Amino acid sequence: MTISKDAFETxxxxxxxxxxxxxxxxxxxxxxxxxxxxxSITRAWRGRASLTDTTAFRAWMFRILTNTFISERRxxxxxxxxxxLVDEASDREAAFSLFERLHQPFLLWFANPxxxxxxxxxxxxxxxAVAALPEHYRVVVVLADVEGLxxxxxxxxxxxxxxxxxxxxxxxxxxxxxxxxNVARDRGLQTSRAASDHG
Amino acid sequence: xxxxxxxDCERALKNLEAFVDRELPESDQERVEQHLRICRECCSRxxxxxxxxxxxxxxxxxxxxxKMRDRVRELIRRF
Numbered sequence: 001m002t003i004s005k006d007a008f009e010t011x012x013x014x015x016x017x018x019x020x021x022x023x024x025x026x027x028x029x030x031x032x033x034x035x036x037x038x039x040s041i042t043r044a045w046r047g048r049a050s051l052t053d054t055t056a057f058r059a060w061m062f063r064i065l066t067n068t069f070i071s072e073r074r075x076x077x078x079x080x081x082x083x084x085l086v087d088e089a090s091d092r093e094a095a096f097s098l099f100e101r102l103h104q105p106f107l108l109w110f111a112n113p114x115x116x117x118x119x120x121x122x123x124x125x126x127x128x129a130v131a132a133l134p135e136h137y138r139v140v141v142v143l144a145d146v147e148g149l150x151x152x153x154x155x156x157x158x159x160x161x162x163x164x165x166x167x168x169x170x171x172x173x174x175x176x177x178x179x180x181x182n183v184a185r186d187r188g189l190q191t192s193r194a195a196s197d198h199g
Numbered sequence: 200x201x202x203x204x205x206x207d208c209e210r211a212l213k214n215l216e217a218f219v220d221r222e223l224p225e226s227d228q229e230r231v232e233q234h235l236r237i238c239r240e241c242c243s244r245x246x247x248x249x250x251x252x253x254x255x256x257x258x259x260x261x262x263x264x265x266k267m268r269d270r271v272r273e274l275i276r277r278f
Contacts, residue, residue, distance in 0.1 A: 042274065099243075099244050103244070118247070150222065151217075
């Protein structure tokens with residue numbers, strides 16, 4: 001049985017906030033984000049027969065959104081620069097951990113440089129760091145950490161095995177933390193000890 | 200990292216992200232929790248990663264703009 005128009009509208013409106021949020025972070029532009037959401041909803045309605053379980057609506061809808069984003073961009077770019085929502089085999093950057101950069105195990109119990117670092121970060125620092133991520137990393141961080149999807153839903157949305165979602169998320173978070181570290185350096189937030197230890 | 204809990208720390212770190220994401224099976228979640236009770240270093244790391252995740256969740260825009268909601272309602276009405 002396919003979904004009724006009323007039920008479809010209810011389900012779409014329930015997740016419109018996250019849908020719009022992810023679209024905005026993919027397109028980096030409000031007008032394009034709204035067009036992407038509208039086009040995805042149109043495609044979802046046309047393909048509603050493939051929705052077999054309405055409890056999986058959110059992941060199904062995000063899958064249509066990411067596929068629409070990729071196919072729409074193909075139309076506008078002769079050679080897409082970052083067509084890598086599904087492949088980052090060439091990414092071999094070493095893991096980076098803010099905690100390891102900042103934590104000082106022998107400090108007194110009340111000293112906590114890593115938490116102080118987080119406290120000093122502004123919303124725009126986080127925004128900037130997320131926006132600077134390559135697309136294939138940005139999408140998993142936004143789905144998992146900003147919008148709070150579970151691994152299984154992200155796997156469904158990106159058409160990937162759960163194990164790949166986990167490993168990609170680990171690399172994406174490492175890249176995000178490296179970017180935050182650089183953002184903090186630009187704003188003069190790195191502690192003198194951390195900066196002198198790690199450059 | 201605590202020298203006396205190297206193996207435990209190693210296993211805990213392997214599962215750290217899934218633990219923070221609440222994606223571990225219950226038994227593994229409990230094993231990591233047990234380790235955190237005795238290892239200050241891993242506990243600090245989990246606190247840090249949890250707080251960073253929490254900060255990122257505040258970037259969620261919440262509801263879509265009302266202009267977008269109106270556009271979607273109108274779009275669906277025309278299906």
